[in-house]
Amino acid sequence: MNHIAKTVLILGANSDVAKQCIKQYIEKGFSVIAASRDTVSLKEFVSEHHFDLKVTVLHFDAVDFDSHQKFYDELPVKPHIVVYAAGFLVDNEKALRDFKGARQMMLVNYMGAVSMLNIIAMDESNKNLERIIGLSSLSGVRGRKSNFVYGSTKAAFTTYLAGLRQELASKNIKVNALVIGYIRTKINEGLQLNESLIMEPDYVAKFIVNAGNSFTIVPNFKWQIIYFILKMLPESLVAKLP
Template structure:
């Protein structure tokens, strides 16, 4: 990237549908983008198909589950970011996760452990005076434990709790930390699942909320999902136990 005067955003897990829309919208706002993912070919194709300005986007290899590589990945960033988004995610259906720990462990590594590994490295870099904001993408599945998705939900709940503490840790440096608690999105991760169509959000809509996030810690896009969020938060356990 040649323009070092504009602000930069580092998107970790940049191959998701929401992350790709974030790339487009951050570029439109004048940011430089570091798009990091294991699937470099997909990002390169996306960049070419959308005729993105190559001086404003850098595509880098990042594996959320390869914890030992995270420090080197961060050290090699020529420009330390103003904004960091953790968008990496992995989902295994609950019954499959119960029967095979491999799927459970992959969700843990991608959704939580990998996030903590890289975000800790970024957070403790007191020499990065650019850092203004860290954003994590979590899920309504992590609000309360429910029998249909509690394995996946537990990884998202842990991530949300981590971000809450990180917000407190970074407050003295005036670095904002935000968690997006997301419902159903029309995206690759949800392909093949039987989901309520009326509750589906489009990736570009979610990306717009992320790129224009305010100062709140918890943001739940879409008024329907806000209602569901508060119902889950406030319902007594005996009612939550009756949910799917």
């Protein structure tokens, strides 16, 4: 009997972390459906790494809500694992002064995720589904004046994933939230970040690909400490953070 590879669907597959996930899932024997708005760049990546037989590249737009059901219905195979990695970021000052940027963060980071993951989670006919993983952020743990607009979209996403985990528990479908700190990626280029806290995309990808039973997964022990401090700090001290 031939072994049929399990399939992972990566939504927002053009990010640096998502591309590392593609590599690592393939190493674990998965087939990958990589979905992104920028299919040209994604196809170049797949071809460059000779993944053509293992990866199907599809067009996916997180904010085109009306297309989501059709996108899902036309998947070549229903996934065993789904990773929502789509994300958008503008700095807080811009988000406060220009609602377009704030709105786009809400659409991509939260509304697009809810729209697409609801469709996937509520498909009673997909007996393959084992796990849904969402990429969230430390920015969503507490509201801080440096990034609270972006952080609010990630806080909403984490809360949604927590409820989705409870909704799907009876079906034995696991839901994980990756609560991530600074990563060396395109999105963070030019920002003044603490070098000792920056994680490499392949390092973060390992936590996604090897996700276990815990709902909240915080890669790197330094970020785990920061996460628990942020959770415990009284509001008066959070207000003094940048």
